[in-house]
Amino acid sequence: MKLTGSEIVAEVLLEQEVDTVFGYPGGTILNIYDTLYSYQGKIRHILASHEQHAAHAADGYARATGKTGVVFATSGPGATNLVTGIATAFMDSIPMVAITCNVPDSLVGRDAFQEICITGVTMPITKHNYFVNKIEDLADALRNAFRIAQSGRKGPVLVDITKDVTAATIEYEKQTPLAVTEMPKADMADIEKVAELINKAHRPIVYFGGGVAASCASKQLAELLQKADMPGTYTMMAAGVLSYDDKKNLGLIGMHGSVASNKAVDKADLVLALGTRFSDRVALNMKKFAKDATIVQIDIDKSEINKNVLVDLSVVSDVKDALTKLIPLVEKVERTEWIDKLREWKKVRGDKKEGNAKLHPYEIVTSVCDLTDKETIYVTDVGQHQMWAAQYLKHTNTRCFLTSGGLGTMGFGYGAAIGAQIGCPQKRVIHFTGDGSFHMNLAEACTAISNNLPIITVIMNNRVLGMVYQWQTTFYGKRYSSTTPERKTDFVKVIEGFGGKGYRATNPEEFEAAFKEALKSEGPVWIDCVISREERVLPMIPNGGTVNDIIVG
């Protein structure tokens, strides 16, 4: 069957069982969009208002569903607008395929209108990328892009296609998707050593990250913690992997992690790091992190071993495979003394009501939790609200807390919420944002409206750029350089202008009433929550500090 390059793009998407793509059309990608017109009913295209958010939507779709997110953009500015979205996915190991088009091959290298070398631009933020200027290479490049995105440590891949290739024709034969590259499996001798260390330890702790979510190893993790009677602490990327009410769950670790988690790691004699990379937001002081502990790391990516923190033993493996082999070798024990100590530390919490406002972040988050079910997907932007959501939400399921962990992308939230809602229409999607983050991406409301997505956006509005404002308060002598923008935005009117519903809440009762109303709506709703600018994200360990430097109040 002879097909055009554009048709091959559509056919390969169908081969890969892709039924939804996010994107924005433009000159060089016109042929593909024209082809999409003929594929209506098979491939659904969600038009964003900006390519960055189309990329965040593909990312949110992937985080919520586990499938590969797909995004389209035209050449030049269309392609460069994807960069932040691709980088966000790269830092959090999210499978994504970005398909961009470029100027015709005859114009490549001549600084043609809307020409950019997007493969060069995205080289450091993709697992791999392809520049396709020959029709013969197109199908394979696309197929490999999907294979690479889902293989090993997942991540984004970009395929840039010249416009002439999208019009050229070639014989096409349908193929089954390429198998993902085999995951590294745990070496039994190494696993025996890990088991021995756990069995010998008096104060062990598991510190786990996004790799456990990616490997679907929640069940095995809970089983290990139960059997070896050891606590677990998690990074933001692993929120929900272990249910919040699991007795072994110590809460979030790191800069804004729980006192119990940070103390436990500091005092532990064994730290088992699972699918996590000792980021500088966790190992704030890499030299003093878990200073008294033997550190064991299990990760699928060999290059994560000894990258940030030097470990005593490492296993390069898919986490699920490693845990499945490890659990039978671990002795069933009770570590009463250690667990009692942790229980004591767990009492020190940061859920305080602070500031002079009538509505506090803690109340907002807990109220949302009380009014939504366990399947709800919570999406955040970046800043104080993100940390409050990470700290106070009752995470119960993997893939239910979507946040930009590695890159810390303000403006990530609304696009990602749209992607999650498109991917999981049967679930509720709640988007937490701050007025700072939301000003970066609120134009995406038009996408939510056009697609009638019932996303509820909870805006923690303190009228300052809260996280930076907090740092300036604590570390910069209250010199509030550019963090008090004095914006007059009326969020209720803005969403009404877009065609959605808006509410304002100044106290817990108003918030609860607004949220209940929002739950009844079939389209997007924004709730503007008036909170004090003096609210703090606590606890906090300053950059480079240890648990001894923790600020709790």
Place this chain on the structure above:
Amino acid sequence: MTKRREVISIFVDNQANVLSRVVSLFGRRGFNIDSLTVSATNNPEISRITIVFTGTEQALNQIITQTEKLEVVKEIFTLEKENSVYRELLLVKIRANKMNRTALREVVDIFRGKIIDLSKESVVVEMTGAPEKIDGFMNMVSCYEIIEMCRTGITGIKRGLATPECCQEEHEIDSGDLFD
């Protein structure tokens, strides 16, 4: 932590942009390259990059594991001094007239170099060898006026029959236009 110098062999797909993928990875991870050579191998689909790098053991492991992750990289390993041979090519232009030319020629001969160009006021010397030998030669001719010089950086290969897997198949090499 003590630093050491290592020679690393990287086998990559022989395609456009591959070198920049490898080099940009080094750059963005903050690794400094001492020298780099690259050329096709007996398998025309595979190129070989030889990188010399000075760093701690941790940095060296990071270089290898990070580079290994690149889709275009087929094999990567260090060429240990004990079981590898390293060679480097030097071209150096030295000011020399008929008064001192003979003396210079003697040094070149001792180092088994070759004079490949001669003018009334200069010679161009070609020399291949282990980097230490080239350092030694440069030291010997430092009393002359060096007009310009270039070194290729190390290229290296393992001793014995051990061959990288990606180069094992038999391939015909296009002899191309050979030039002297």
